[in-house]
Amino acid sequence: MANIAVAKAQHALKRAETWIKAHKSGLNEVVKAGEAAGLPFVVALAEGRLANDGSGHVEIGGVPVMLLTAAAGTVISATGYADEFGPHIGSAAAGCWGAFAADAGRQIGLKMRAKAGLPIQAALISRHALDDVNKYLASKGLQLKAADTAGARVGGTQEQIMQVGAEPVFTAERLAQISDNPTGE
Numbered sequence: 001m002a003n004i005a006v007a008k009a010q011h012a013l014k015r016a017e018t019w020i021k022a023h024k025s026g027l028n029e030v031v032k033a034g035e036a037a038g039l040p041f042v043v044a045l046a047e048g049r050l051a052n053d054g055s056g057h058v059e060i061g062g063v064p065v066m067l068l069t070a071a072a073g074t075v076i077s078a079t080g081y082a083d084e085f086g087p088h089i090g091s092a093a094a095g096c097w098g099a100f101a102a103d104a105g106r107q108i109g110l111k112m113r114a115k116a117g118l119p120i121q122a123a124l125i126s127r128h129a130l131d132d133v134n135k136y137l138a139s140k141g142l143q144l145k146a147a148d149t150a151g152a153r154v155g156g157t158q159e160q161i162m163q164v165g166a167e168p169v170f171t172a173e174r175l176a177q178i179s180d181n182p183t184g185e
Contacts, residue, residue, distance in 0.1 A: 035088055036095030043069050043096065057103075057126035066103065070096035117142070 043066050048056040058065045073093025077086045110125045114133045125133070 032091045035091035036098070039069065039092035040066065040095045040099035044099065064100065066096055066100040070100055
């Protein structure tokens with residue numbers, strides 16, 4: 001009887017240990033996902049607020065802030081000076097690399113679209129990419145103008161859907177008008 005009780009206790013302890021390991025692993029994955037999404041969100045939020053051209057892209061010395069953050073986090077994590085925080089910093093840096101790559105791909109796609117004469121929302125493209133598109137189109141004798149058709153963005157109005165290079169839709173005067181009469185009635 002004692003052997004059966006010991007075997008049952010050992011089996012219960014083994015199952016508990018397995019459950020704890022699985023739980024810790026799942027929790028660690030949730031933490032890593034939060035780190036990988038959290039820092040890029042904060043950096044993008046700051047960029048969106050601080051970008052003078054309204055594009056949401058900020059550069060320091062010609063280098064995008066998201067790229068600087070990703071590189072700094074990777075270096076700090078790799079040096080080992082961050083001790084037990086190194087893996088967390090590495091996860092946050094990996095998120096910034098992913099966010100930078102996604103945005104770079106979007107910018108390249110928007111430039112390709114604009115150079116092909118297809119409408120885009122001008123606010124989605126960085127000032128640098130916009131300047132590149134303007135130079136390209138000027139060399140072809142083309143100029144940028146407001147789009148003739150409504151865009152595909154959900155909730156977009158004709159006023160908001162513009163081709164690259166069009167005048168800013170939301171000027172200070174327009175924002176004042178909206179704040180004075182938000183419903184437009």
